[in-house]
């Protein structure tokens with residue numbers, strides 16, 4: 001696979017910035033606005049935004065949006081969730097009845113740093129990305145407060161998790177797409193290339209959701 005096609009969920013949030021970053025890293029990208037757009041992509045990015053909004057959107061479609069993405073993830077498709085994306089991928093969201101896709105073995109605490117004006121940037125050590133610290137931008141970010149033993153913690157901040165991976169799933173509570181540093185998107189692209197070598201295709205069983 002030379003130039004994988006990465007779908008970016010374009011219902012809400014900063015999908016344009018993710019498209020730009022993943023293309024700069026060497027992939028092609030498409031916007032995902034309909035469930036049928038998921039056919040034929042090699043990987044998916046779920047951008048930052050507002051998780052309650054995406055929940056309402058999923059409700060309006062009877063839960064089919066989450067169910068379909070869930071089926072692709074279980075079929076092995078690499079999925080990267082940023083901030084809001086990490087919330088919807090989580091198995092558990094603290095103190096809420098809000099639904100999620102329940103895919104990644106993590107518990108998240110929404111808006112853990114306070115409101116928008118408490119947004120901040122800090123340098124994080126992420127050894128998988130090299131020796132140079134990574135400029136991580138946190139915007140009304142969640143914290144990942146716990147993770148199962150099947151989750152690899154890649155970065156921490158104040159004793160909570162800021163970046164983690166579980167097999168084909170990657171999450172960051174910060175926003176690499178709004179910096180010029182492409183290393184997180186390059187890392188995701190390497191995951192996509194590895195996945196394409198270890199299995200022929202991300203083939204979901206969609207019979208349940210169609």
Ligand code: GLN
Pocket residue numbers: 047048049050051052082083084085087110111139140141142
């Ligand atoms: N605070 C948002 C939520 O809880 C996430 C913010 C973001 O994605 N930048 O859904």
